[in-house]
Amino acid sequence: MIPPTNWSAQTPSYADANPALIRSALNRAQRRPGGNWFTFAASSAITTKAFGTSVGGRELVAWRGRDGRLLVAPRACPHLGADLATAPVECGTLVCPWHGLRLGEQRHGSWKPLPAYDDGVLCWVRLDDVGGQEPTEAPVAMTRPPKPSIAAVARLEGVCEPADIVANRLDPWHGAWFHPYSFTQLRVLSAPPAEDDLAEDDDKFVVEVTFRMGRLGVPVVAEFTAPTPRTVVMRIVDGEGIGSVVETHATPLGPGFDGRPRSAVVEAVVAHSDRPHFGKGLVAAPLIKPLMSQAAARLWRDDLAYAERLYTLRS
Template structure:
């Protein structure tokens, strides 16, 4: 995967009073909130005897292991060993938190050895709040790179999703793609047999964010975060502005996302996507047509980014758990 980047890993409402176990980047993580309410993200393994910290509990602003009650502060230092309350605690009795942020309605984790950037990636045209929006997440049995690639594809709608939108056209016209640095913009117009034209755009921002605009009123923000080599956590937030009433827009966003998740994605997309080969994107593995221009740019960008990353990593460094992870 692309390292030295921020990845959205959860929604803030998932992280409550007690620790949350999550698997991301091929690694087991525990998320909890310290005494100030700040989200802490750590490897889900107690250094003492390897118990899962997520099975423990939050106690006085520390995370207590379920096995022998050793307690770790938000910086990862062990601050209490009940079995030997007065003995010096070994330095190695610690966990290493991952840099994290809670912003734009998501919990983000910095993956990599480099210094975290001040800003998490975001799109200028996507609201940072949830006014008139509805969100949710699904786990896909697909590598995250192929999820991102498939999100550029709107011309599968009349085939895979014919039953829920029989009027969607098969042809796409006015295809255009613009790419710069870590950003890709693609757009086109879906045309049906009666001449109805539905404009769309799909944008990508590194390492794993996308926005899908359909008509002028629906905007879908998507983050595809690797769970492991075979699974992706897909978070989506739908924003609509059909009316001037936020609650009506929110209701419409809920209906659109619910139909999309429970029918379009779960019953129609996943059965196709789970069998795609190769499992990860690879330049030359697919024969593109012009309508795939956005997807092709993403596949090229990812290949170049991985190549540059491999060159940077040629300098031997001590492996970290995240760099060992296969995702």
């Protein structure tokens, strides 16, 4: 049981949350290779229907081919520009609702599918003109826990840039202050120095924190790393659920109607436990996953306000 605490009686963390340190961590992350891959949805969100989205100002449509493979292509029909997100999918091909043009894995004039990847939890698209880096065949591999595990994904949008989302996650000191309903007894055990270059093994935050579930608490030690320019990974390294990860991915969507940039945060929570009955409990996964997604979304409603504030001050 977590003893009752007064929010304002916590030890202030502003002295440790050095802006130069957070800025240096962000700069190092943004220099890492990402292969021009952007995540845009949960794997479970792409079904037998067309799925419309935008990445980097590019309108896209995603769907499943005949064999279930992820396909992503420009959203405008090459004939007269119909929105292919409204197209029915038949036998793995899009059927344009305006004139019946069938579009699938093959190129049609200037229209052609883009490199796409489904890692089993998240869906990705490669946009070389948006990423501007050396392209890779697949996204940077994320180390996820072994089976049995359960994964849930939350996606929210805000008026900010991907760097603002990443900067939020590279500030672990705000957790217990800004999210007292989820975190308590938070202590940053170690943080990387404010330097331009660090060995990858040294570039991490180590945090001791208790996750709240009402009056109950689960103490853990977690590492925060930024393996790509738009990704921060939290991994539990000690305590309940060792190996469990929270992957936070920031994706640029493009300007909104007001001209300001919009970004999506796509967060995957992959939970694991060595407890003997954990696997048996996964029969309730259809009930558990929505609760996991709701918890992540609640956190990110607050944290997007943080990220949007960073963007407002900078602009």
